[in-house]
Amino acid sequence: MALRKEVLSLYRHIIRLSYKWESALGNPGSDGEEQKYVREEARRLFKKNKEITDEEEIRQHLKEGQTRLELAIHYKNPYPRPVHLPQHVLHSPKDKRLKAQRRKLEQSKPIYIKSYEDES
Incomplete structure (x- = not known):
């Protein structure tokens, strides 16, 4: 149950961030494109992994999600490095x-x- 809360918390954090996302490029049009990418990527990956029941695998995916989120915020780039x-x-x-x-x-x-x- 604790993992479920962590997963939902991470998902909510990513979705909230997507609505406030500002592009590092400075182009007003690119903000909306990157915001949409963040939401679609989060939904796609969370749906893809929703059937996983192994706790260790869930923890690995959580760590990956948190790492990607931190990298995106730090580099102001939501795309994979x-x-x-x-x-x-x-x-x-x-x-x-x-x-x-x-x-x-x-x-x-x-x-x-x-x-x-x-x-x-």
């Missing part, structure tokens, strides 16, 4: 170290981008 992968793990696909490469890539993926691993 680019991911820069370490160069030493980028070998050719024919390389025998493919399994190790996948593991290193997974370990280097930041928490705020975990929701996109199913879609990419």
Whole structure:
């Protein structure tokens, strides 16, 4: 029950923030576009994950949501931050170290981008 309150609190916080969102670009038209993006992205991800019952997985998604929210507020950019992968793990696909490469890539993926691993 405590996790439910945390999830709903995070959702309400994101939706409230979306109505007050001001674009860092300074263009009056971009405010509405970014506000709409924040609301639609929150609704999409919360609906996508509403059937999750594992507490640890819920906690991971909460941490991801809070991290993305903090990054958006700090950088004044609601869109996902680019991911820069370490160069030493980028070998050719024919390389025998493919399994190790996948593991290193997974370990280097930041928490705020975990929701996109199913879609990419």
